[in-house]
Amino acid sequence: MRILRRLSGFSNRxxxxxxxxxxxxxxxxxxxxxxxxxxxxxxxxxxxxMPETETNERASELFLPPTHVRGMTKLDRxxxxxxxxxPVLKVRKEIVSRxxxxxxxxxxxxPGIKRVIEDPEDEESRLIMLDPYKIFSHDSFEKxxxxxxxxxxxxxxxxxxNLELTYENFKLEEILKAVLPEGQDxxxxxxxxxxxxxxxxRDHQLPFKHLIGQVxxxxxxxxxxxxxxxxxxxxxxxxxxxxxxxGEENMMTxxxxxxxxxxxxxxxxxxxxxxxxxxxxxxxxxxxxxxxxDIFAGVGPxxxxxxxxxxxxxxxxxNPESYKWLxxxxxxxxxxxxxxxxxxDGKDFLQGPVREELMQQLRPSKERKxxxxxxxxxPAKAIEFLSAFKSLLDGxxxxxxxxxxxxxxxFSKDANPAEDVRQQVGAVLGISLEACSSVHLVRNVAPNKxxxxxxxxxxxxxxxxxxxxxxENHEDLPLKRRRTxxxxxxxxxxxxxxx
Ligand SMILES: C[S@@+](CC[C@H](N)C(=O)[O-])C[C@H]1O[C@@H](n2cnc3c(N)ncnc32)[C@H](O)[C@@H]1O
Numbered sequence: 218m219r220i221l222r223r224l225s226g227f228s229n230r231x232x233x234x235x236x237x238x239x240x241x242x243x244x245x246x247x248x249x250x251x252x253x254x255x256x257x258x259x260x261x262x263x264x265x266x267m268p269e270t271e272t273n274e275r276a277s278e279l280f281l282p283p284t285h286v287r288g289m290t291k292l293d294r295x296x297x298x299x300x301x302x303x304p305v306l307k308v309r310k311e312i313v314s315r316x317x318x319x320x321x322x323x324x325x326x327x328p329g330i331k332r333v334i335e336d337p338e339d340e341e342s343r344l345i346m347l348d349p350y351k352i353f354s355h356d357s358f359e360k361x362x363x364x365x366x367x368x369x370x371x372x373x374x375x376x377x378x379n380l381e382l383t384y385e386n387f388k389l390e391e392i393l394k395a396v397l398p399e400g401q402d403x404x405x406x407x408x409x410x411x412x413x414x415x416x417x418x419r420d421h422q423l424p425f426k427h428l429i430g431q432v433x434x435x436x437x438x439x440x441x442x443x444x445x446x447x448x449x450x451x452x453x454x455x456x457x458x459x460x461x462x463x464g465e466e467n468m469m470t471x472x473x474x475x476x477x478x479x480x481x482x483x484x485x486x487x488x489x490x491x492x493x494x495x496x497x498x499x500x501x502x503x504x505x506x507x508x509x510x511d512i513f514a515g516v517g518p519x520x521x522x523x524x525x526x527x528x529x530x531x532x533x534x535x536n537p538e539s540y541k542w543l544x545x546x547x548x549x550x551x552x553x554x555x556x557x558x559x560x561x562d563g564k565d566f567l568q569g570p571v572r573e574e575l576m577q578q579l580r581p582s583k584e585r586k587x588x589x590x591x592x593x594x595x596p597a598k599a600i601e602f603l604s605a606f607k608s609l610l611d612g613x614x615x616x617x618x619x620x621x622x623x624x625x626x627x628f629s630k631d632a633n634p635a636e637d638v639r640q641q642v643g644a645v646l647g648i649s650l651e652a653c654s655s656v657h658l659v660r661n662v663a664p665n666k667x668x669x670x671x672x673x674x675x676x677x678x679x680x681x682x683x684x685x686x687x688x689e690n691h692e693d694l695p696l697k698r699r700r701t702x703x704x705x706x707x708x709x710x711x712x713x714x715x716x
Contacts, residue, residue: 279349280327282387282395289396292428294384297392304352305344305378307336312369313343319365320345323352329385334378344378389436397425407433407443408490410483411470414443416462430462441465444483454536455487455515455595474518475500477525479546481516485538488516492594495659495670496522499592499624503528506587508578510571510621512563512602513595516542517556524552531574533559533566563595567605575621579614589621591675596626596668600638603645610680620674626659627669634658634667642671646679 283299303325308316313333317324324332325346336342351357355373358366366373384392393403401421408415414433418426430443442464446457459468468484474493481488496518503509505527511520514532516539524530524547532547534540540560547553559566571591578589593599603625631637635656643650654673662668 280382280387281391282384284395286392286395287399290425290428292431297382297384297387299382300379301382302349303378303380304347304349304375306347306371306373307339307342307344307376308369308371310341310343312371313345316345316365316369316371319362320347323347323358323362325349327382327386328388330380330382344376346378346380347375384435389432392432392436393425393429396428397422409437409440410488410490411472412439412441412465413468413470413483414440415446415457415459415483416443417446426460426462430464434464442467444468454485454539456485456536456538457483459484475522477518477521477546477550479516479518479521479542480549481542481546482538486516486536486542487539491660492518498657499523499590499670500526502624503590504588508574508587508589510566510574510589510591512566512571512591512593513599514543514558515539515594517546517550519592519594520556521546521550521552524555525550528555530556531559531570532556533561533563533570535560535562563593563599563602564605567602568609572609575610575619576613578619579610579616589619591621591623593623593625596628599625600627600641600645603642606646606675606679608680608682611682613681615677615681617677620677620680622672622674624670624672627671628662628666629669630666634669638669638671642673646676648676648679 279301282297286293286296289296306320317333325348326332330346332346333343334346336344352375354375355363358373363373387395390403397403398421402419403422407417414430414437416429416433418429422429426445430445433443434440443462444457444459445462447460448458452458469480469482471478471480472488472490473479474490475497479488499519500522503523503526507523507526507528509520509523509528509530509532511523511530511532514520514534517532520530520532520543530552532543534543537560540558544553544558547556547558557570559570561569575589593602595602603623606623625642627638627641629637635658638656639650639654642654650671650673653676654671657670657672659668659670
Protein backbone atom coordinates (compact mmCIF):
# COMPACT_ATOMS: atom_id res chain seq x y z
CA MET A 218 0.00 0.00 0.00
CA ARG A 219 2.82 2.34 0.98
CA ILE A 220 4.41 1.77 -2.39
CA LEU A 221 1.14 2.44 -4.16
CA ARG A 222 0.67 5.68 -2.24
CA ARG A 223 4.22 6.75 -3.14
CA LEU A 224 3.57 6.00 -6.76
CA SER A 225 0.34 7.90 -6.75
CA GLY A 226 2.10 10.94 -5.24
CA PHE A 227 4.74 10.67 -7.90
CA SER A 228 2.08 10.55 -10.63
CA ASN A 229 0.40 13.64 -9.24
CA ARG A 230 3.65 15.56 -9.35
CA UNK A 231 4.20 14.46 -12.89
CA UNK A 232 0.67 15.45 -13.85
CA UNK A 233 1.58 19.00 -12.99
CA UNK A 234 4.67 18.77 -15.12
CA UNK A 235 2.61 17.59 -18.05
CA UNK A 236 0.04 20.30 -17.89
CA UNK A 237 2.37 23.20 -18.48
CA UNK A 238 5.86 23.96 -19.70
CA UNK A 239 8.52 22.16 -17.68
CA UNK A 240 10.79 24.17 -15.41
CA UNK A 241 14.42 23.44 -14.63
CA UNK A 242 13.63 22.54 -11.03
CA UNK A 243 11.44 19.71 -12.27
CA UNK A 244 14.02 18.34 -14.62
CA UNK A 245 14.91 15.39 -12.37
CA UNK A 246 11.33 14.25 -12.41
CA UNK A 247 11.40 14.73 -16.13
CA UNK A 248 14.39 12.42 -16.49
CA UNK A 249 12.83 9.77 -14.30
CA UNK A 250 9.76 10.08 -16.42
CA UNK A 251 11.76 9.77 -19.62
CA UNK A 252 13.18 6.50 -18.34
CA UNK A 253 9.75 5.25 -17.43
CA UNK A 254 8.40 5.76 -20.87
CA UNK A 255 11.33 3.88 -22.29
CA UNK A 256 10.30 0.92 -20.20
CA UNK A 257 6.71 1.22 -21.31
CA UNK A 258 7.70 1.25 -24.99
CA UNK A 259 5.15 3.74 -26.15
CA UNK A 260 4.56 4.14 -29.86
CA UNK A 261 6.15 7.17 -31.51
CA UNK A 262 4.24 10.44 -31.29
CA UNK A 263 3.66 13.43 -29.04
CA UNK A 264 2.01 12.09 -25.89
CA UNK A 265 0.92 12.90 -22.39
CA UNK A 266 0.32 9.55 -20.69
CA MET A 267 1.49 9.33 -17.11
CA PRO A 268 4.08 6.92 -15.87
CA GLU A 269 2.84 4.01 -13.78
CA THR A 270 5.97 2.85 -12.07
CA GLU A 271 9.32 4.16 -10.88
CA THR A 272 12.64 3.09 -12.38
CA ASN A 273 16.28 3.40 -11.49
CA GLU A 274 17.59 3.47 -15.04
CA ARG A 275 20.17 6.22 -15.28
CA ALA A 276 19.43 9.12 -17.58
CA SER A 277 22.85 8.76 -19.21
CA GLU A 278 21.66 5.43 -20.56
CA LEU A 279 18.92 7.01 -22.57
CA PHE A 280 20.72 6.46 -25.85
CA LEU A 281 22.18 3.07 -25.04
CA PRO A 282 20.68 0.01 -26.70
CA PRO A 283 18.27 -2.07 -24.60
CA THR A 284 19.91 -4.17 -21.90
CA HIS A 285 18.65 -7.49 -23.29
CA VAL A 286 21.21 -7.36 -26.14
CA ARG A 287 24.01 -8.08 -23.63
CA GLY A 288 25.84 -11.29 -24.53
CA MET A 289 24.46 -11.52 -28.08
CA THR A 290 26.96 -13.31 -30.34
CA LYS A 291 24.90 -13.41 -33.55
CA LEU A 292 23.77 -9.96 -34.58
CA ASP A 293 20.00 -9.52 -34.39
CA ARG A 294 19.37 -5.94 -35.46
CA UNK A 295 15.67 -6.08 -34.55
CA UNK A 296 16.52 -6.53 -30.85
CA UNK A 297 17.86 -3.00 -30.72
CA UNK A 298 14.43 -1.33 -30.91
CA UNK A 299 13.72 1.02 -28.04
CA UNK A 300 11.45 3.98 -27.39
CA UNK A 301 12.77 7.13 -25.75
CA UNK A 302 11.13 10.39 -24.88
CA UNK A 303 12.58 13.46 -26.48
CA PRO A 304 11.81 17.13 -25.77
CA VAL A 305 10.41 18.84 -28.86
CA LEU A 306 9.60 22.39 -29.80
CA LYS A 307 6.56 23.05 -31.94
CA VAL A 308 7.12 25.77 -34.54
CA ARG A 309 5.48 27.13 -37.68
CA LYS A 310 6.89 25.31 -40.68
CA GLU A 311 7.97 28.45 -42.56
CA ILE A 312 10.46 29.52 -39.90
CA VAL A 313 12.15 26.14 -39.40
CA SER A 314 15.33 26.77 -41.41
CA ARG A 315 15.87 30.23 -39.86
CA UNK A 316 15.35 28.79 -36.40
CA UNK A 317 17.59 25.76 -36.87
CA UNK A 318 20.61 28.00 -37.40
CA UNK A 319 20.15 29.33 -33.85
CA UNK A 320 19.28 26.01 -32.28
CA UNK A 321 22.35 24.03 -33.37
CA UNK A 322 23.45 23.54 -29.77
CA UNK A 323 20.08 22.51 -28.50
CA UNK A 324 18.97 20.26 -31.37
CA UNK A 325 19.22 16.49 -31.10
CA UNK A 326 22.10 14.91 -32.96
CA UNK A 327 21.85 11.18 -33.44
CA PRO A 328 22.84 9.08 -36.46
CA GLY A 329 19.93 8.62 -38.83
CA ILE A 330 17.47 10.76 -36.88
CA LYS A 331 15.82 13.75 -38.48
CA ARG A 332 15.99 16.82 -36.31
CA VAL A 333 12.80 18.25 -37.75
CA ILE A 334 9.70 16.12 -38.20
CA GLU A 335 6.13 16.70 -39.19
CA ASP A 336 3.71 17.46 -36.41
CA PRO A 337 1.17 14.59 -36.41
CA GLU A 338 -1.44 16.98 -35.00
CA ASP A 339 -0.94 20.02 -37.21
CA GLU A 340 0.28 20.01 -40.77
CA GLU A 341 1.22 23.71 -40.62
CA SER A 342 3.70 22.98 -37.80
CA ARG A 343 6.91 21.10 -37.40
CA LEU A 344 8.50 19.54 -34.31
CA ILE A 345 12.16 20.29 -33.65
CA MET A 346 13.80 17.42 -31.76
CA LEU A 347 15.92 18.69 -28.90
CA ASP A 348 18.78 17.13 -27.00
CA PRO A 349 17.31 15.72 -23.78
CA TYR A 350 20.63 16.20 -22.01
CA LYS A 351 20.61 19.91 -22.75
CA ILE A 352 16.98 20.90 -22.85
CA PHE A 353 14.75 20.02 -19.91
CA SER A 354 12.43 23.00 -19.96
CA HIS A 355 12.17 26.43 -21.56
CA ASP A 356 14.67 27.61 -18.90
CA SER A 357 17.34 25.44 -20.51
CA PHE A 358 17.58 27.61 -23.61
CA GLU A 359 20.50 30.02 -23.71
CA LYS A 360 19.90 33.75 -23.88
CA UNK A 361 20.65 33.99 -27.61
CA UNK A 362 18.37 31.06 -28.34
CA UNK A 363 15.54 32.57 -26.32
CA UNK A 364 16.01 35.86 -28.09
CA UNK A 365 15.70 34.18 -31.53
CA UNK A 366 12.61 32.32 -30.34
CA UNK A 367 11.13 35.62 -29.24
CA UNK A 368 12.03 37.35 -32.50
CA UNK A 369 10.37 34.60 -34.51
CA UNK A 370 7.39 34.61 -32.20
CA UNK A 371 7.88 30.99 -31.03
CA UNK A 372 6.43 29.82 -27.76
CA UNK A 373 9.40 28.20 -25.92
CA UNK A 374 7.18 25.63 -24.26
CA UNK A 375 8.59 22.12 -24.54
CA UNK A 376 6.49 19.07 -25.40
CA UNK A 377 7.57 15.47 -25.46
CA UNK A 378 7.78 13.02 -28.28
CA ASN A 379 8.05 9.24 -28.19
CA LEU A 380 10.87 8.40 -30.53
CA GLU A 381 11.59 4.88 -31.65
CA LEU A 382 15.31 4.11 -31.87
CA THR A 383 16.52 1.22 -33.97
CA TYR A 384 19.90 -0.44 -34.63
CA GLU A 385 20.58 2.23 -37.28
CA ASN A 386 20.41 5.01 -34.68
CA PHE A 387 23.07 3.62 -32.35
CA LYS A 388 26.74 4.30 -32.74
CA LEU A 389 29.35 1.57 -33.09
CA GLU A 390 30.74 2.03 -29.56
CA GLU A 391 27.24 2.09 -28.06
CA ILE A 392 26.36 -1.21 -29.72
CA LEU A 393 29.57 -2.97 -28.71
CA LYS A 394 29.38 -1.60 -25.18
CA ALA A 395 25.84 -2.93 -24.84
CA VAL A 396 26.67 -6.37 -26.24
CA LEU A 397 30.07 -7.21 -24.77
CA PRO A 398 30.42 -8.27 -21.12
CA GLU A 399 29.98 -5.38 -18.74
CA GLY A 400 33.14 -3.84 -17.36
CA GLN A 401 35.39 -5.32 -20.06
CA ASP A 402 37.24 -3.27 -22.57
CA UNK A 403 35.32 -2.51 -25.77
CA UNK A 404 37.91 -1.78 -28.41
CA UNK A 405 36.31 -0.38 -31.47
CA UNK A 406 39.61 0.90 -32.90
CA UNK A 407 40.80 -0.53 -36.19
CA UNK A 408 43.12 0.27 -39.06
CA UNK A 409 41.44 0.98 -42.32
CA UNK A 410 43.12 -0.39 -45.43
CA UNK A 411 40.93 0.44 -48.42
CA UNK A 412 37.69 -1.52 -48.03
CA UNK A 413 39.13 -3.57 -45.14
CA UNK A 414 38.75 -2.91 -41.40
CA UNK A 415 41.74 -4.49 -39.74
CA UNK A 416 41.09 -5.43 -36.10
CA UNK A 417 43.31 -6.74 -33.39
CA UNK A 418 40.80 -8.32 -30.98
CA ARG A 419 41.61 -9.31 -27.41
CA ASP A 420 40.79 -12.74 -26.00
CA HIS A 421 37.59 -11.65 -24.23
CA GLN A 422 36.27 -10.18 -27.49
CA LEU A 423 36.79 -13.33 -29.54
CA PRO A 424 33.39 -14.95 -28.77
CA PHE A 425 31.84 -11.81 -30.32
CA LYS A 426 34.23 -11.55 -33.27
CA HIS A 427 31.69 -12.13 -36.05
CA LEU A 428 29.22 -9.70 -34.51
CA ILE A 429 31.99 -7.09 -34.06
CA GLY A 430 33.02 -7.56 -37.70
CA GLN A 431 29.43 -7.11 -38.89
CA VAL A 432 28.90 -3.95 -36.80
CA UNK A 433 32.19 -2.53 -38.14
CA UNK A 434 30.90 -2.99 -41.68
CA UNK A 435 27.44 -1.63 -40.86
CA UNK A 436 28.76 1.49 -39.14
CA UNK A 437 31.66 2.45 -41.42
CA UNK A 438 30.62 3.44 -44.93
CA UNK A 439 33.02 2.03 -47.50
CA UNK A 440 34.16 -0.87 -45.31
CA UNK A 441 32.99 -4.16 -46.80
CA UNK A 442 35.32 -6.58 -45.08
CA UNK A 443 36.44 -6.99 -41.46
CA UNK A 444 39.51 -9.03 -40.63
CA UNK A 445 41.20 -9.93 -37.37
CA UNK A 446 44.93 -10.21 -36.93
CA UNK A 447 45.68 -13.80 -35.88
CA UNK A 448 49.22 -13.43 -34.61
CA UNK A 449 52.02 -10.91 -34.38
CA UNK A 450 53.88 -10.00 -37.54
CA UNK A 451 56.93 -12.15 -37.24
CA UNK A 452 57.11 -13.64 -40.70
CA UNK A 453 59.74 -12.47 -43.15
CA UNK A 454 57.46 -10.44 -45.36
CA UNK A 455 55.72 -8.65 -42.45
CA UNK A 456 52.25 -9.36 -43.83
CA UNK A 457 49.52 -10.19 -41.33
CA UNK A 458 48.05 -13.63 -40.81
CA UNK A 459 44.39 -12.76 -40.74
CA UNK A 460 40.94 -14.23 -40.41
CA UNK A 461 38.02 -12.74 -42.31
CA UNK A 462 35.34 -12.09 -39.67
CA UNK A 463 32.67 -10.74 -41.93
CA GLY A 464 32.11 -9.51 -45.47
CA GLU A 465 34.23 -9.86 -48.58
CA GLU A 466 37.00 -12.46 -48.63
CA ASN A 467 38.72 -10.40 -51.31
CA MET A 468 41.85 -8.73 -49.90
CA MET A 469 42.78 -6.97 -53.14
CA THR A 470 42.47 -3.35 -52.20
CA UNK A 471 43.27 0.20 -53.14
CA UNK A 472 44.37 2.94 -50.73
CA UNK A 473 45.26 6.59 -51.05
CA UNK A 474 48.11 7.92 -48.94
CA UNK A 475 49.45 11.47 -49.17
CA UNK A 476 47.77 11.81 -52.58
CA UNK A 477 49.34 8.68 -54.09
CA UNK A 478 47.42 5.53 -54.93
CA UNK A 479 48.54 2.06 -53.97
CA UNK A 480 46.97 -1.23 -55.00
CA UNK A 481 47.91 -4.55 -53.43
CA UNK A 482 46.68 -7.77 -51.87
CA UNK A 483 46.59 -6.97 -48.15
CA UNK A 484 46.90 -10.65 -47.22
CA UNK A 485 50.25 -10.92 -49.01
CA UNK A 486 52.14 -7.67 -48.42
CA UNK A 487 52.88 -5.21 -45.64
CA UNK A 488 50.82 -2.06 -45.37
CA UNK A 489 50.37 0.13 -42.31
CA UNK A 490 48.20 3.25 -42.56
CA UNK A 491 49.82 4.55 -39.36
CA UNK A 492 53.06 5.24 -41.25
CA UNK A 493 51.70 7.89 -43.60
CA UNK A 494 53.21 10.78 -41.61
CA UNK A 495 56.58 9.03 -41.54
CA UNK A 496 56.46 8.44 -45.28
CA UNK A 497 55.87 12.13 -45.89
CA UNK A 498 58.48 13.20 -43.29
CA UNK A 499 61.20 11.30 -45.15
CA UNK A 500 59.92 12.45 -48.55
CA UNK A 501 60.23 16.06 -47.38
CA UNK A 502 63.93 15.56 -46.61
CA UNK A 503 64.85 14.81 -50.22
CA UNK A 504 65.39 17.48 -52.85
CA UNK A 505 64.90 17.15 -56.61
CA UNK A 506 67.91 15.37 -58.10
CA UNK A 507 68.70 13.41 -54.92
CA UNK A 508 69.08 9.64 -55.01
CA UNK A 509 67.12 7.24 -52.78
CA UNK A 510 67.88 3.60 -52.09
CA ASP A 511 64.86 1.99 -50.41
CA ILE A 512 66.09 -1.33 -49.06
CA PHE A 513 62.77 -2.68 -47.70
CA ALA A 514 60.43 -0.84 -50.01
CA GLY A 515 57.15 -2.75 -49.58
CA VAL A 516 54.64 -1.60 -52.20
CA GLY A 517 56.28 1.80 -52.55
CA PRO A 518 55.13 4.38 -49.95
CA UNK A 519 58.61 5.98 -49.72
CA UNK A 520 59.80 5.22 -53.24
CA UNK A 521 56.83 6.62 -55.15
CA UNK A 522 56.46 10.05 -53.47
CA UNK A 523 60.24 10.54 -53.60
CA UNK A 524 60.35 9.64 -57.29
CA UNK A 525 57.55 12.14 -57.91
CA UNK A 526 59.91 14.82 -56.56
CA UNK A 527 62.19 14.18 -59.50
CA UNK A 528 64.63 12.05 -57.59
CA UNK A 529 66.20 8.82 -58.81
CA UNK A 530 64.97 5.85 -56.80
CA UNK A 531 66.25 2.29 -56.40
CA UNK A 532 63.60 0.29 -54.56
CA UNK A 533 63.91 -3.28 -53.34
CA UNK A 534 61.81 -5.88 -51.54
CA UNK A 535 62.41 -9.56 -50.92
CA ASN A 536 58.72 -10.48 -51.05
CA PRO A 537 57.83 -11.34 -54.68
CA GLU A 538 54.29 -10.04 -54.06
CA SER A 539 55.59 -6.68 -52.77
CA TYR A 540 57.91 -6.50 -55.76
CA LYS A 541 54.99 -7.15 -58.11
CA TRP A 542 52.79 -4.49 -56.51
CA LEU A 543 55.70 -2.06 -56.21
CA UNK A 544 56.18 -2.20 -59.98
CA UNK A 545 52.44 -1.94 -60.50
CA UNK A 546 52.17 1.11 -58.22
CA UNK A 547 55.11 2.85 -59.91
CA UNK A 548 53.19 2.57 -63.18
CA UNK A 549 49.91 3.55 -61.52
CA UNK A 550 51.50 6.73 -60.15
CA UNK A 551 53.44 7.35 -63.38
CA UNK A 552 56.94 7.16 -61.89
CA UNK A 553 58.06 3.88 -63.45
CA UNK A 554 60.75 5.74 -65.44
CA UNK A 555 62.21 7.11 -62.22
CA UNK A 556 62.23 3.95 -60.07
CA UNK A 557 64.41 0.90 -60.60
CA UNK A 558 62.82 -2.04 -58.84
CA UNK A 559 64.63 -5.07 -57.36
CA UNK A 560 63.57 -8.33 -55.70
CA UNK A 561 66.58 -9.17 -53.54
CA ASP A 562 67.54 -9.78 -49.97
CA GLY A 563 68.43 -6.41 -48.41
CA LYS A 564 72.06 -7.36 -47.87
CA ASP A 565 72.50 -8.51 -51.46
CA PHE A 566 70.83 -5.33 -52.66
CA LEU A 567 73.23 -3.20 -50.60
CA GLN A 568 76.31 -5.10 -51.67
CA GLY A 569 75.19 -5.39 -55.29
CA PRO A 570 73.09 -2.67 -56.97
CA VAL A 571 73.60 -0.06 -54.21
CA ARG A 572 77.37 -0.49 -54.22
CA GLU A 573 77.52 -0.37 -58.03
CA GLU A 574 75.45 2.79 -58.16
CA LEU A 575 77.55 4.48 -55.46
CA MET A 576 80.67 3.59 -57.43
CA GLN A 577 79.14 5.18 -60.53
CA GLN A 578 78.38 8.26 -58.53
CA LEU A 579 81.95 8.42 -57.23
CA ARG A 580 83.27 9.06 -60.71
CA PRO A 581 84.76 12.58 -60.86
CA SER A 582 82.11 15.12 -61.72
CA LYS A 583 82.00 18.89 -61.39
CA GLU A 584 78.29 19.00 -60.89
CA ARG A 585 77.64 16.75 -57.93
CA LYS A 586 75.26 18.62 -55.73
CA UNK A 587 72.77 15.93 -54.84
CA UNK A 588 72.55 13.86 -51.67
CA UNK A 589 72.17 10.11 -51.42
CA UNK A 590 69.63 8.72 -48.93
CA UNK A 591 69.16 5.13 -47.83
CA UNK A 592 65.87 4.17 -46.18
CA UNK A 593 65.76 0.95 -44.17
CA UNK A 594 62.27 0.33 -42.81
CA UNK A 595 62.32 -3.15 -41.32
CA PRO A 596 62.31 -2.14 -37.66
CA ALA A 597 62.72 -5.62 -36.19
CA LYS A 598 65.91 -6.31 -38.12
CA ALA A 599 67.20 -3.34 -40.12
CA ILE A 600 70.07 -2.55 -37.75
CA GLU A 601 71.63 -5.96 -38.48
CA PHE A 602 71.74 -5.06 -42.18
CA LEU A 603 73.93 -2.03 -41.44
CA SER A 604 76.94 -4.33 -41.29
CA ALA A 605 76.70 -4.47 -45.10
CA PHE A 606 78.11 -0.92 -45.16
CA LYS A 607 81.40 -1.98 -43.61
CA SER A 608 84.11 -1.69 -46.24
CA LEU A 609 81.39 -1.38 -48.91
CA LEU A 610 83.51 1.06 -50.92
CA ASP A 611 86.99 -0.18 -50.07
CA GLY A 612 89.36 0.46 -52.93
CA UNK A 613 87.12 3.17 -54.46
CA UNK A 614 87.94 6.86 -54.65
CA UNK A 615 86.81 8.38 -51.41
CA UNK A 616 84.53 11.38 -51.51
CA UNK A 617 83.14 13.04 -48.44
CA UNK A 618 80.44 14.50 -50.70
CA UNK A 619 79.07 11.07 -51.29
CA UNK A 620 78.57 9.76 -47.82
CA UNK A 621 74.99 8.47 -47.92
CA UNK A 622 72.50 9.55 -45.29
CA UNK A 623 70.87 6.52 -43.69
CA UNK A 624 67.36 6.49 -42.17
CA UNK A 625 67.24 3.24 -40.27
CA UNK A 626 64.18 2.07 -38.31
CA UNK A 627 64.13 0.09 -35.11
CA PHE A 628 61.91 -0.86 -32.18
CA SER A 629 63.00 -0.24 -28.63
CA LYS A 630 61.59 -1.26 -25.28
CA ASP A 631 64.34 0.57 -23.41
CA ALA A 632 63.67 3.33 -20.88
CA ASN A 633 65.80 5.58 -23.11
CA PRO A 634 64.86 4.37 -26.59
CA ALA A 635 66.92 6.94 -28.53
CA GLU A 636 70.09 6.03 -26.65
CA ASP A 637 69.32 2.35 -27.03
CA VAL A 638 69.04 2.64 -30.82
CA ARG A 639 72.20 4.76 -31.08
CA GLN A 640 74.12 2.17 -29.13
CA GLN A 641 72.82 -0.74 -31.19
CA VAL A 642 73.75 0.99 -34.44
CA GLY A 643 77.13 2.00 -33.02
CA ALA A 644 77.80 -1.59 -31.98
CA VAL A 645 77.09 -2.91 -35.50
CA LEU A 646 79.15 -0.24 -37.25
CA GLY A 647 81.91 -0.26 -34.62
CA ILE A 648 81.72 3.50 -34.20
CA SER A 649 80.06 5.99 -31.89
CA LEU A 650 77.15 7.98 -33.38
CA GLU A 651 76.60 10.06 -30.29
CA ALA A 652 77.47 13.41 -31.88
CA CYS A 653 76.42 12.84 -35.44
CA SER A 654 72.99 11.23 -35.54
CA SER A 655 69.43 12.23 -34.81
CA VAL A 656 66.69 9.93 -33.57
CA HIS A 657 63.04 10.51 -34.42
CA LEU A 658 60.20 8.86 -32.51
CA VAL A 659 57.88 7.44 -35.18
CA ARG A 660 55.12 5.93 -33.08
CA ASN A 661 54.25 4.03 -29.98
CA VAL A 662 53.66 0.46 -31.14
CA ALA A 663 52.58 -1.09 -27.84
CA PRO A 664 52.88 -0.15 -24.18
CA ASN A 665 56.63 0.34 -23.63
CA LYS A 666 57.51 -0.34 -27.25
CA UNK A 667 58.51 2.52 -29.54
CA UNK A 668 59.29 2.63 -33.23
CA UNK A 669 62.18 4.99 -33.96
CA UNK A 670 64.14 6.22 -36.94
CA UNK A 671 67.84 6.99 -36.55
CA UNK A 672 69.34 9.25 -39.21
CA UNK A 673 73.06 9.60 -39.76
CA UNK A 674 75.57 10.07 -42.51
CA UNK A 675 77.56 6.86 -42.91
CA UNK A 676 81.06 7.63 -41.67
CA UNK A 677 83.76 7.34 -44.32
CA UNK A 678 85.60 5.26 -41.74
CA UNK A 679 82.88 2.61 -42.12
CA UNK A 680 82.59 2.60 -45.92
CA UNK A 681 86.35 2.68 -46.46
CA UNK A 682 87.68 0.71 -43.51
CA UNK A 683 90.83 -0.68 -45.07
CA UNK A 684 92.06 2.38 -46.84
CA UNK A 685 93.53 5.77 -46.08
CA UNK A 686 90.86 8.40 -46.30
CA UNK A 687 91.60 11.15 -48.72
CA UNK A 688 88.69 13.50 -48.60
CA GLU A 689 88.16 15.36 -51.87
CA ASN A 690 87.38 19.09 -51.90
CA HIS A 691 87.73 19.09 -48.17
CA GLU A 692 87.97 22.87 -47.89
CA ASP A 693 84.65 23.30 -49.74
CA LEU A 694 82.71 21.36 -47.17
CA PRO A 695 80.54 23.17 -44.67
CA LEU A 696 82.20 23.58 -41.29
CA LYS A 697 79.92 21.16 -39.50
CA ARG A 698 80.52 18.47 -42.07
CA ARG A 699 84.34 19.01 -41.94
CA ARG A 700 84.24 18.57 -38.19
CA THR A 701 82.19 15.39 -38.60
CA UNK A 702 84.61 14.00 -41.15
CA UNK A 703 87.50 14.84 -38.85
CA UNK A 704 85.74 12.99 -36.08
CA UNK A 705 85.19 10.06 -38.41
CA UNK A 706 88.87 10.00 -39.38
CA UNK A 707 89.81 10.00 -35.73
CA UNK A 708 87.31 7.25 -35.04
CA UNK A 709 88.71 5.28 -37.93
CA UNK A 710 92.17 5.53 -36.41
CA UNK A 711 90.68 4.39 -33.12
CA UNK A 712 88.85 1.44 -34.75
CA UNK A 713 92.04 0.49 -36.59
CA UNK A 714 93.99 0.48 -33.33
CA UNK A 715 91.27 -1.61 -31.66
CA UNK A 716 91.22 -4.28 -34.37
C1 LIG B 1 57.98 -3.04 -42.39
S1 LIG B 1 57.80 -3.37 -44.08
C2 LIG B 1 58.05 -1.74 -44.74
C3 LIG B 1 57.46 -1.55 -46.10
C4 LIG B 1 57.48 -0.11 -46.59
N1 LIG B 1 58.79 0.46 -46.65
C5 LIG B 1 56.59 0.77 -45.70
O1 LIG B 1 57.06 1.73 -45.13
O2 LIG B 1 55.39 0.49 -45.61
C6 LIG B 1 59.27 -4.22 -44.42
C7 LIG B 1 59.39 -4.80 -45.83
O3 LIG B 1 60.65 -5.47 -45.88
C8 LIG B 1 60.52 -6.63 -46.67
N2 LIG B 1 61.60 -7.55 -46.26
C9 LIG B 1 61.63 -8.36 -45.20
N3 LIG B 1 62.82 -8.99 -45.12
C10 LIG B 1 63.55 -8.53 -46.15
C11 LIG B 1 64.87 -8.77 -46.59
N4 LIG B 1 65.67 -9.62 -45.95
N5 LIG B 1 65.31 -8.12 -47.67
C12 LIG B 1 64.52 -7.25 -48.33
N6 LIG B 1 63.25 -6.98 -47.97
C13 LIG B 1 62.78 -7.60 -46.89
C14 LIG B 1 59.12 -7.13 -46.38
O4 LIG B 1 58.64 -7.92 -47.44
C15 LIG B 1 58.35 -5.83 -46.19
O5 LIG B 1 57.74 -5.44 -47.40
